[in-house]
Amino acid sequence: MPFRWNPREHISHSGYVLKWALISTPVGLAVGSACAIFIWSLDKVTNTRLSYPWLLYLLPIAGVPVVWLYHRLGKGMDRGNNLIVDEIHQPGGGVPVRMAPLILIATLVTHLFGGSAGREGTAVQMGGSIAGGYARLLHRFFKWMGKVDTRTLLMTGVAAGFAGVFGTPLAGAIFAMEVLAIGQMSYAAVIPCLIAAILADWTCSIWRIQHDTFHLALVTDPTQVGTLAHLHWPLMLKVVLAAALFGLVSLLFSELTHSLHRLFTRLIRPAILHPVVGGLFIIALVHLLGTRDYLGLGNVSPELGGVSISSAFIEGGAYPWSWWWKLLFTAITLGAGFKGGEVTPLFFIGATLGNTLAWLFHAPVDLFAALGFTAVFAGATNTPLASTIMAVELFGPQNAVYFAVASFVAYLFSGHSGVYLSQRIGTPKPETPTPGPEATLHSAREQRPWITSLLRGKPRK
Numbered sequence: 001m002p003f004r005w006n007p008r009e010h011i012s013h014s015g016y017v018l019k020w021a022l023i024s025t026p027v028g029l030a031v032g033s034a035c036a037i038f039i040w041s042l043d044k045v046t047n048t049r050l051s052y053p054w055l056l057y058l059l060p061i062a063g064v065p066v067v068w069l070y071h072r073l074g075k076g077m078d079r080g081n082n083l084i085v086d087e088i089h090q091p092g093g094g095v096p097v098r099m100a101p102l103i104l105i106a107t108l109v110t111h112l113f114g115g116s117a118g119r120e121g122t123a124v125q126m127g128g129s130i131a132g133g134y135a136r137l138l139h140r141f142f143k144w145m146g147k148v149d150t151r152t153l154l155m156t157g158v159a160a161g162f163a164g165v166f167g168t169p170l171a172g173a174i175f176a177m178e179v180l181a182i183g184q185m186s187y188a189a190v191i192p193c194l195i196a197a198i199l200a201d202w203t204c205s206i207w208r209i210q211h212d213t214f215h216l217a218l219v220t221d222p223t224q225v226g227t228l229a230h231l232h233w234p235l236m237l238k239v240v241l242a243a244a245l246f247g248l249v250s251l252l253f254s255e256l257t258h259s260l261h262r263l264f265t266r267l268i269r270p271a272i273l274h275p276v277v278g279g280l281f282i283i284a285l286v287h288l289l290g291t292r293d294y295l296g297l298g299n300v301s302p303e304l305g306g307v308s309i310s311s312a313f314i315e316g317g318a319y320p321w322s323w324w325w326k327l328l329f330t331a332i333t334l335g336a337g338f339k340g341g342e343v344t345p346l347f348f349i350g351a352t353l354g355n356t357l358a359w360l361f362h363a364p365v366d367l368f369a370a371l372g373f374t375a376v377f378a379g380a381t382n383t384p385l386a387s388t389i390m391a392v393e394l395f396g397p398q399n400a401v402y403f404a405v406a407s408f409v410a411y412l413f414s415g416h417s418g419v420y421l422s423q424r425i426g427t428p429k430p431e432t433p434t435p436g437p438e439a440t441l442h443s444a445r446e447q448r449p450w451i452t453s454l455l456r457g458k459p460r461k
Helices: 007-051 053-073 081-089 099-112 120-141 147-166 169-178 190-206 233-267 271-289 322-335 343-361 365-381 384-395 400-413 441-446 451-455
Strands: none
Touching: 007 053, 007 099, 007 120, 007 147, 007 190, 053 099, 053 271, 081 120, 081 147, 099 120, 120 147, 120 343, 147 169, 147 190, 169 190, 169 384, 233 271, 233 322, 233 343, 233 365, 233 400, 271 322, 322 343, 343 365, 365 384, 365 400, 384 400
16 A cells, blocks of 8 residues: 655644734733632732631621622623523623623632632633633734634633633543533634643742642552552442442532522622622521531631641541532622632532542542542532643642542542533433433423422513
8 A cells, every 4th residue: 555645734734823823822821820820829918818807797788789780890700600601602792801800809709708619610700801802912913813712712711711810731631622611622722722721830930839749649559560550449339339329419509590690680689789698608508507618619627727728638627528618608709790700619628528439438648649639620610621730730640540430430420510511412321311402401491390490480571
């Protein structure tokens, strides 16, 4: 058989890489700098809240100007990440540039006054906003910029935001592609996303931003020799059982957050009162439990010996129901209209649940905390591949098999639920009902019966 080769094809590939290296570089640098500013500001407001505990009592009032700002300046932008996902699927009105400063200010207000929220949503929305504005600017000067290029640029913004805020460039690139549709992932934008994610992470390091680091003990069986390193079958069975529970907790988090939002919308009018009621609930829970461990990100505790993400990796570092209280605090905060991400609270929920399950299953605490950290995120965002890669970037490759099993099992058991209702259902999960072609998590959720139907109420027209 003759050797066949078309050099023009490879010249085109080289041109493609060069083109997107030039286009993606400004996105990575700009979004990385924005993430650095955000992380630095978040540390400042968190330290301020810890220094002045009375700020919590202003939480109900603090949310009012945020709701008003979004009503006046950000109509449609309150959909957050869902707006970006929709714009990637079907470019329409675009992602406004003002979304970046709005979500930045709103998230800092949430954390300053004690709301329970994360930072991923903020970073991704800033990334999408910056990339969207950049796409419109390029279109003015280069008419060859079409919808496909705009779609790719938005994905680079998502990748850069995720990578910059967590220090995980590989996971950020995969997340931007995987989060769009359940069970389907196109690699068409992988090079631009990878360039933007790596540069965003590098830019944060240039700004001397330090991300959380974790170290796990090596889990290995010295009697086993094979191709799968560090595999212990009794432990693997425990991982599978725990992963199923992680997936169910992911579903619980997503459903409770969406249901509370619908409940606030149905029962409390006008919308400007939602954060007032939600803030009062948060204050009441703090007094009921006698702790502030479940406020803010959850990466530090205001009390010596308190519960945090880091403490969950130590035996006795979490209470049996710590995961539930963080879940409830976060669902109320986000359901009431406060802004911020879901992912860091998901890390807290997963790590503390893993701490508890390690005690029940007589398993390594640090490993199960890491598995929960990863798997609850995988189930709630429907991104098991990105979650596995993130776990390897954060915790090292030694336990990669356990991370993969936990992420994909949790992804399955979370069903057609998730924090991003605009996600398309590309390939339905096995044995899970789906509304039909072009379905989204929103349409799948609307067709689920009984418990969710009782909890969620349709807003009045």
